[in-house]
Amino acid sequence: MDKEQARKKIEKLRKQLNEHNYKYYVLDEPEISDFEFDKLMKELESLEKQYPDLAAPDSPTQRVGGEITKKFNTVKHKYPMLSLGNTYSMEELTEFDTRIRKTIGTDFSYACELKFDGVAIGLVYKKGRLSQAVTRGDGTKGDEVTTNVRTIKSIPLRIYASNLPDEFELRAEIIMPHKSFIRLNEEKQKNNESLFANPRNAASGSLKLQDSALVAKRNLDCYVYGILGKDLPFESHFENLAKAREWGFKVSDLTTRCNNINDVMDYIEKIEKKRTSLPYDIDGVVIKVNSYAQQEQLGYTSKFPRWAISYKYKAEQGITRLLDVAYQVGRTGAVTPVAILEPVLVAGTTVKRASLYNADKMEELGLHYADTVHIEKGGEIIPKIVEVKKDLRSPDAKKIQFASHCPECKTKLVRNDGEAVHYCPNSDGCPPQIQGKIEHFISRRAMDIEGLGEGRIEVMIKNKLITNIADLYELKYDQLLGLEKIVTDEITGKQKKISFREKTVNNILNAIEKSKEVSFERVLYALGIRYLGETGAKKLARHFGGLKQIKESSFDDLLAVPEIGERIAGSIKDFFDDERNIEIVKRLEKSGLQFEIEKIPETSKSEQPLKGKSFVVSGVFERYSRSQIKELIELKGGKNISSLSSKTDYLLAGDKMGPEKKRKAVEFNIPIISEDDFELMITT
Numbered sequence: 294m295d296k297e298q299a300r301k302k303i304e305k306l307r308k309q310l311n312e313h314n315y316k317y318y319v320l321d322e323p324e325i326s327d328f329e330f331d332k333l334m335k336e337l338e339s340l341e342k343q344y345p346d347l348a349a350p351d352s353p354t355q356r357v358g359g360e361i362t363k364k365f366n367t368v369k370h371k372y373p374m375l376s377l378g379n380t381y382s383m384e385e386l387t388e389f390d391t392r393i394r395k396t397i398g399t400d401f402s403y404a405c406e407l408k409f410d411g412v413a414i415g416l417v418y419k420k421g422r423l424s425q426a427v428t429r430g431d432g433t434k435g436d437e438v439t440t441n442v443r444t445i446k447s448i449p450l451r452i453y454a455s456n457l458p459d460e461f462e463l464r465a466e467i468i469m470p471h472k473s474f475i476r477l478n479e480e481k482q483k484n485n486e487s488l489f490a491n492p493r494n495a496a497s498g499s500l501k502l503q504d505s506a507l508v509a510k511r512n513l514d515c516y517v518y519g520i521l522g523k524d525l526p527f528e529s530h531f532e533n534l535a536k537a538r539e540w541g542f543k544v545s546d547l548t549t550r551c552n553n554i555n556d557v558m559d560y561i562e563k564i565e566k567k568r569t570s571l572p573y574d575i576d577g578v579v580i581k582v583n584s585y586a587q588q589e590q591l592g593y594t595s596k597f598p599r600w601a602i603s604y605k606y607k608a609e610q611g612i613t614r615l616l617d618v619a620y621q622v623g624r625t626g627a628v629t630p631v632a633i634l635e636p637v638l639v640a641g642t643t644v645k646r647a648s649l650y651n652a653d654k655m656e657e658l659g660l661h662y663a664d665t666v667h668i669e670k671g672g673e674i675i676p677k678i679v680e681v682k683k684d685l686r687s688p689d690a691k692k693i694q695f696a697s698h699c700p701e702c703k704t705k706l707v708r709n710d711g712e713a714v715h716y717c718p719n720s721d722g723c724p725p726q727i728q729g730k731i732e733h734f735i736s737r738r739a740m741d742i743e744g745l746g747e748g749r750i751e752v753m754i755k756n757k758l759i760t761n762i763a764d765l766y767e768l769k770y771d772q773l774l775g776l777e778k779i780v781t782d783e784i785t786g787k788q789k790k791i792s793f794r795e796k797t798v799n800n801i802l803n804a805i806e807k808s809k810e811v812s813f814e815r816v817l818y819a820l821g822i823r824y825l826g827e828t829g830a831k832k833l834a835r836h837f838g839g840l841k842q843i844k845e846s847s848f849d850d851l852l853a854v855p856e857i858g859e860r861i862a863g864s865i866k867d868f869f870d871d872e873r874n875i876e877i878v879k880r881l882e883k884s885g886l887q888f889e890i891e892k893i894p895e896t897s898k899s900e901q902p903l904k905g906k907s908f909v910v911s912g913v914f915e916r917y918s919r920s921q922i923k924e925l926i927e928l929k930g931g932k933n934i935s936s937l938s939s940k941t942d943y944l945l946a947g948d949k950m951g952p953e954k955k956r957k958a959v960e961f962n963i964p965i966i967s968e969d970d971f972e973l974m975i976t977t
């Protein structure tokens with residue numbers, strides 16, 4: 294393929310990927326499978342690597358992030374980012390309408406929208422491409438977070454529509470949907486990190502992360518609620534929003550136009566009913582005069598537009614009594630306090646529990662037994678205590694102290710300096726922690742042992758058949774057959790019988806046996822070394838080749854591996870300093886698990902597809918360590934060269950290749966090939 298052909302192909306792939314991205318993330322109507330999507334993406338990635346000067350910041354390949362922002366630049370907004378006047382009552386809303394009619398008469402309409410509870414963002418598009426994304430800041434100046442915003446899949450990086458204004462700015466809200474929020478906090482709890490109090494804080498924290506690759510994993514979403522600029526297609530707000538929807542932006546379907554204030558009130562009621570079933574938080578609705586000319590006529594106060602107002606829903610509140618504080622022990626030993634309340638009906642559901650987050654939050658509230666508490670089901674998913682009625686407290690009420698011992702195994706709790714979380718240090722004796730480790734070990738991305746759901750593991754732990762991951766490989770058919778137990782689902786309260794019949798036992802034992810083929814990098818991840826995620830495990834496995842080498846490496850050796858920082862390196866050292874872990878690893882090795890990366894297959898000397906070709910190898914690779922790649926090059930007849938010159942045939946580029954190498958390759962016109970390209974070269 295020559296460069297011109299590559300350019301065309303790249304352009305075609307980008308268009309296709311953008312289209313599919315839009316169908317998946319904006320319309321929620323995917324047309325192709327994830328597998329097919331990934332295939333197109335890989336093809337584009339490979340071409341962009343081969344022709345780095347054809348790379349572009351608005352390519353779909355940039356969505357995965359990777360760029361680090363050390364400090365976010367402060368940028369002046371072209372149009373100030375205003376806030377809105379609030380009201381909580383229909384009377385005030387009627388007054389707003391009266392004021393408007395006094396100025397512009399009766400011939401007008403309102404646009405009604407959701408008031409998204411997230412982070413405001415200004416998205417500047419120039420010639421159809423996203424050029425800048427800036428947070429609200431003080432309204433005049435904000436932080437430039439473009440790199441992070443590019444990773445949000447529902448924001449088009451490029452618009453293909455015709456008759457697009459040359460430059461325009463969208464106003465939108467970046468939100469974290471409930472699903473992503475719950476997943477993120479579960480992950481944080483697993484890592485003993487403090488939790489985000491609500492999706493808004495989580496969205497705002499995510500936008501300010503320095504590593505855009507992490508932002509990409511946060512599953513943020515974005516709803517557009519405004520458009521500014523010259524030469525806009527229409528003279529009114531609602532119609533322009535509809536146009537933005539056609540251009541590929543996410544504009545809520547619940548946005549509507551109303552001809553009078555009564556219709557607005559109906560809208561407010563309709564949305565209030567819908568509110569709890571929305572997959573994200575809103576805290577009200579926004580009502581705007583639709584015509585721009587009329588907006589201008591109405592003008593602004595010193596702070597707000599006179600043509601818009603937000604109607605905020607009252608948080609749903611209730612008063613009840615605090616009965617006790619319970620403590621949940623997470624899978625990593627993190628202990629979370631939960632308020633046990635006298636059941637109270639709030640907005641249609643019975644509330645029996647409220648989150649207390651951690652010891653600091655509990656201390657702030659100063660809870661005493663039998664306190665009367667004000668609870669609120671606001672933006673947050675789980676109700677919280679907002680106020681303690683101290684005046685109603687009996688004088689001899691006892692203050693509630695944070696638990697000193699683990700409610701599950703009675704071990705004394707510890708709390709590290711500077712951390713908000715208490716945890717139970719009995720990691721291999723505390724049942725939920727044992728269960729957590731085993732669940733992690735067998736999970737799909739780790740050892741992928743099917744047939745062992747949570748309930749079954751619980752039964753096996755209760756029957757003392759397993760206390761750690763190594764025990765799984767020593768289980769016998771007779772031990773499992775006939776086990777049974779009635780378990781109660783914690784959430785639904787439903788009871789179900791778990792029994793181990795012949796077929797189940799065989800399936801379990803076969804799945805355990807099959808897991809012995811799982812690659813070393815996944816075994817390493819499955820061990821459950823604190824903070825070591827999938828990517829870190831992969832990088833370590835490729836770098837060192839086997840567990841023995843990792844075990845014997847120093848803290849500094851570990852730090853030299855990409856993705857491994859001090860926290861992970863320290864945790865790996867701690868893991869191997871613990872005799873109990875060494876013992877478990879030994880038993881797993883004896884059982885036949887993979888503790889080395891797969892050896893490269895021997896090839897016959899006559900197969901020399903790389904004969905006469907010289908290679909410079911740079912960066913980190915997915916499937917091989919750098920030394921393995923070099924070995925392969927020689928095995929296949931090629932030559933390894935340490936630095937690029939005009940005589941080099943190929944630059945074999947992995948992840949995190951230095952920019953200088955890339956620049957030189959472009960200068961000398963040396964093809965940059967990926968690991969995939971390289972594999973093709975040696976196999977065809």
Ligand code: IVH
Binds near residue numbers: 407410466603
């Ligand atoms: S319009 C001049 N519309 O609420 C009008 N804002 O208090 C400016 N917000 O910072 C804002 N949903 O982050 C508007 N449909 C919506 C909104 C909305 C959420 C947020 C926005 C802004 C704040 C205004």
